[in-house]
Amino acid sequence: MRSIAHIRQSDGKIQTVEEHSHSVRQIAEWIGDKIGVKHIAGLAGLLHDAGKFSVKFVNYILTASRNPDNPPKRGSVDHSTAGGQLLDRFVKAGPRDKNLYLLAEIVCNAIISHHAYLHDYISPEAESPYLTRIQEKHIDDLDAITDGFHKLVMDREHFRQYVESAAQELAVFLTKPSSEDGRSRLMFLTKYVFSALIDADRTDTRLFEENKTWSPATDTKDLFANYYEKLLIKLSELNKDSEDISPVNHYRRLMSDSCDNFAEQPSDIYKLSIPTGGGKTLASLRYGLKHALNRHKERVIYIVPYTTIIEQNAEEVRQILQDDERVLEHHSNVVDDPDHTYDDEWADGLVNVNQKLKLAKDNWDAPIIFTTMVQFLNVFYAHGSRNIRRLHNLSRSVIVFDEVQKVPVHCVSLFNRALNFLKDFGDSSIVLCTATQPALDYVEHKLNIPAKADMIPRTKDITCAFKRVNVIDRASQETFDTEKLASFVREQVEKQSNVLVILNTRTVVKKLYEQLKELLADDECSIYHLSTSMCAAHRADKLQEIRRRLERNEKLVCVSTQLIEAGVDISFNCVIRSLAGLDSIAQAAGRCNRHGKDPLRPVYIIDHAEENLDRLPEIKIGKSLTRAMLVDMKRDPSAYCGDIFSDAAISRYFADFYQHFRLQLNYFIPPLHRDMISLLISDDGPDSLVQAYVRNKGGRPTLFSLNSMRTAAQHFQVIDSPTTAVLVPYGEEGSEIIARFNGETSLADLSNLMRRAQRYTVNLYKHELDRLTKHDGVISLMDGKVYALMETAYNHEYGVSPDNDGEWGLYLL
Template sequence: MYIAHIRQKDDVKQTVREHLLECKTLSESYGEHLGLKHLAGLGGLLHDVGKYSNKFLCYLTQAVYDPENAPARGSVDHSTAGGKLLFERYHIDGKNPYYQLVAEVVGNAIISHHSSLQDFSNDRLESPYLKRVEEKEVYEFQDIKERFFQEVMSEDKLDKYVEMAAGELQSCLSACKKEDIAKQLYFLTRFVFSALVDADRTNTRQFEDNWKDDSVDSMALFERYDERLERKIQSLRCESDDTVINQLRQKMSDKCAEAADLPSDIYTLSIPTGGGKTLASLRYALKHALKFKKKRIIYVVPFTTIIEQNAAEVCSILGDWTHIIEHHSNVIDADEENEFTEGSYTNQEKVKLARDNWDSPVIFTTMVQFLEAFYGHGSRSARRLHNLCEAVVIFDEVQKVPTKSVTLFNQALNFLKYTGKSSLLLCTATQPALDFVEGRLEIGSDHELVPDLQKVEVAFKRTNMVDMTGEGTYATNELADFAMSQLDKENSVLVILNTKSVVKKLYLELKERNLPVELYHLSTSMCASHRKDVLREIRDMLEKGEQLICVTTQLIEAGVDVDFGCVIRSLAGLDSIAQAAGRCNRHGKQEIKNVYIIDHAEEDVSKMPDVARGKEITARLLRVMEKDKTLFKGNMLSNQAMTRYFKEFYTVQESVLMYPLYSLGTSISEILFSTPFNHPFIRQMKHQLHKQSRTFMSSSFMLASMHFQVIDRHTYTVLVPYDHEAKEMIADLNGKQQIEDLSRLMIKGQQYTVNVHKWEKDLLAKQGMLISYLDGSILAMVDNGYSAEFGLDVNGEGVNSEAYYI
């Protein structure tokens, strides 16, 4: 009997045959409605064929029953055999080219399912894929194939199955324009990889947990949610005043409900700040999901503060705190590269099996996590990609797409639209011109859900922008004087600056003055739970009309429901200024209030290129508007002004939009989406080595994923002892963790994490402030290392990554 897994608690064995067929069924279910049933299922069917060897059987039994004398973990390769079988049998000259493509797409997913997808070509002018499936020797390979054909599927049936997969692939590629075929092959490979990894991990976890079936009927939940939401909207309408703004909010919300009947596509929702975007988009999502049988609703946002607020609001309205999941931090940093031995699991191996795959009905996540699913390194993030298909995906504050990732973002959305059968809604008051750039977003010109945008803008005008940049720069003490002077006119002042260091400096300057008002500090050095508590206190103060000053980074700008009497914003991109204005007189209860734009003398944004370029373009537009007051109809924050800003921004950035790899003289877009005829490494190989490509695909999967980072530097997640609950959770990590315990920890622990750069991690470790748990998979801070005022406070200036949160 050839064994795939041995259950730890009762020594029950799962055979290779059982595991392969069960993974095949799961993978098929992920691809079936996309017309990719057999293409996805083939990965599940063949991924662990290599376990049909005596060498692996000995290795597994020794690892479980005699671990002290067992071979090194991962020393027996069981991943190559399935990819090699496909290549040997179907990647043959003269054979139907779609059979060869199946061997490449599915074979790469199989050989990579414990690590990261392999390159078909790389900068060393090699093909690691071919080295694995063609050149690498697999011990007992002939015996492995015979056992598979005898126990799992006969040769004739496998041929028929591959024929079906090839037909699906041909149909999928035939629907593409010729220039898009390489892109489609990239995303199809990533999809098959996602389906395989999730099927493998899910089946293994289910076996380890004794086959618990905890699936949820999404349609039944969505019906219940829809009924509750409609009741909530009716009650809000009964309570609200019959003002012009409230009438417009209701009209826009109703328009979103009507738009739910439109076919799956990409749409924009440009409701101004304070216009009820969260409930309006949720109305669209629920009704659309019910009508078109979408599996889940996924909110993608740039800031964790939006997740914290919006998820809490949605949970409260829908009356469900169980099936609505926040996912924004990788609490556990598992090693993606090493294969694990099913059987006696180490802590890191339990981490990989833990449920972290976005299979809940409603998900709130970040832009970082979304992009990692399509382009990130390793298998953990990629595992989630297939759950983005057949979904309603709402992008809140979509203008915050990282500049270098704009083309990659657009191509991912195009795939979800055409192949993934998802509906995509781009929400923001400041729509970026994503259809203006090269590698454009495939969106129609008439896909805006809000009618008469210009009239809506006029009706929602609640602030007046005052440009003070022409008066020179402000030092910290001068800015403190100006903020205090505004308290004579307004009870509440919000100051938003571009870097954490100047925020802290201004806060300390104001604190030294012993002001007779409440003073608050906010930044991403504070964990989510901490920020939530501070924001709750600020809202209470604002509602009571008490005097306060809040000094913060841009984390407060997008989606955070606060209403200040005055906002002071350091010069930045026009979209950031517009979002900052949305925190002033938010509900329009007072006369027009001022938003002051100043230029801070001590800010260093040299390591924040997007902010630096945004400042430059905004300053230029301010100078132009100073000369011509009629420009943009006198409204610097109008939709016209925003379109002009983004077109200039993306034109300046044109070389950056495709994620350049300067050291290699190319870009991630080029090495992923090029055909063998124009791929830079294939061209070099022909010129320097006089060799032709021997694969249809040329994508440099591994190389691209190793270079891809949404923020400029890798960060490490640290659990912090913010409150009693956080301290208890950290203390519990010393105990023996079950897989489901880790699944719950991944969700709960996000409220108590802070992301730090390597230099910060090293400094904290040197100071004895960090403790390592679960074989290094989790980092936590010691009890006395967290500041109630500043959060995780590390001295020194690092790369500021306020814009995007993991």
């Protein structure tokens, strides 16, 4: 029997199905072993390409290889279904055993889905796409395929033993102590096995194309020990160089030492409540590296809000660890990952542009990672194999959620369940790191947090030491339009020298910036604009320039959206914050007198009348709640312990905030009249999917798994309007990256290029992308999988110019 899994593009060498199957099995076993499901994941690897033991497939791939300009229609030979049907038939040939049936459902779904996304076991249409594929789709030569598999990959007796080992692993997994119920843990296990298969398959295919062999990742113990030593040296230098023995510096050191000591604790979910400016990044890194050493973790991952920037913390860590290569920033998916309903490998074994992009190393395989809340949630819940491929690399990790209060409200229950899975089954340690801990236990699906979860007790001394601002409420007295606000800013510049203004929408930020440029034209005052329309590299350059001017105490104003509130080490003499949620205002205050070098500095809360928050419901409700609390304090100055940022105030704010959104906490999907939790963890109730199936089909499905993972993923998006990542030609490197995407690129180079491109992307809403396309401001690369801006569509002040009228020449100065 002749078998072909892939034909190498460079030299025409064939990788046989048996070679590929065992290689993928080996990688999948290594991934699965991290959570005790070595054989379950390995089984998916063994069987995923069994359908290629087919005369039809051999003829198909050879025809495609010989006719590259006129290949057969992709997907016209189904090679994904056979492996699933083989396993289903094997299991059901024996006595009915629940663990074996569950095992088959988990593994078969991964196999039949490995070029698209997991199938629904029961769909909202009261059908079973999974059963249709496994039991009803006819495979002509399934018997010949089965014989080929057992002859060339694994004989029947060894296969039986392998399946039994997998079933035993499943039995152990199902009895492991956890706050998650059986259906929840099975849903996450199915996703994990799918992640293992996707990554193992693509990794082996990439290595074959590059003519390399796989070896397990090296132990990170020595690397983390080296990192930890470098961090301690840096902290020692900071302490030695600082002549300032202020309470702020004293407590920064104390809290950093506490994090170091806490690293001895077992892996769990913990809270790190450090006041803004208290050194959360280095303190949590100190914990993360030491805990990784003690508990054999493979990586330290920082998750930051989707509304902020990550490059500053990543760059700071790179410099301390003296490692540019192994500190990964992941802002967004550079490559579009569309929803395919067919096996979308062109010629199913030959590499074209689309396949290159899929095979490029994009799986979070790095010891230190900085990414966003959007990307984290997408890994667990969004459609597309590129997202879920990364899931398994969240296990055996230390995961630090910086500014965890920014979890989008409709995702809170999903967030809690993901963290519980990672803690209970993924052997990961979770740190909820913020100055304003949210009340995540107000929701139905709670975090499984230990009783003593606080890494650092919040004492009155620490609170007093980090009081560096005087909050002045102007919001309950008056409203501001742009003209009035500009005049107020000018007054503060005269008094305070430098001012940061944070508003809620890009529209008013840009309008105020233009007004200030005109108003302060003769005042020798520098005006800066920051927004998410700029790429990360552009924002970083702007911030560096601002810091230099602040150090020289020059007059300046920075007008920004809320992106500057979290993760940005910068200090102004005065902050003006448009009314928003209390957590946002607290974060904004952290950009004022950050290091406590001066007496109390002013933070003004104003109400900007021109902001349209209709499409920003969380900000709108947060604004309303904060206004009510400010009114409370105006009536009674002793309310909330006399401090709008007190623990009592923060607790009250989040309790009211979650109460307002209580009907949305489970991610309600209006078109389906269901929430996401009911799709992912279906029950047997009267309104359940399975009862709808019974009414439609006249009987129960022959399934233990009853959820709708594909439908849930298709309806999931962290932000209301999905965005597309677009490369921007900022500076020489941005232009070079775009040029290289437009040329011939090897797989190894493409992986590196996608990593470099992270700092030169901007996420655009559909209407923005459409507007740019209309004005010829965007081009497509890599067969339409990558988008890039024309040089004239990027502006030196605002970033993206939707009308393609940017002033690119100013960049060359």
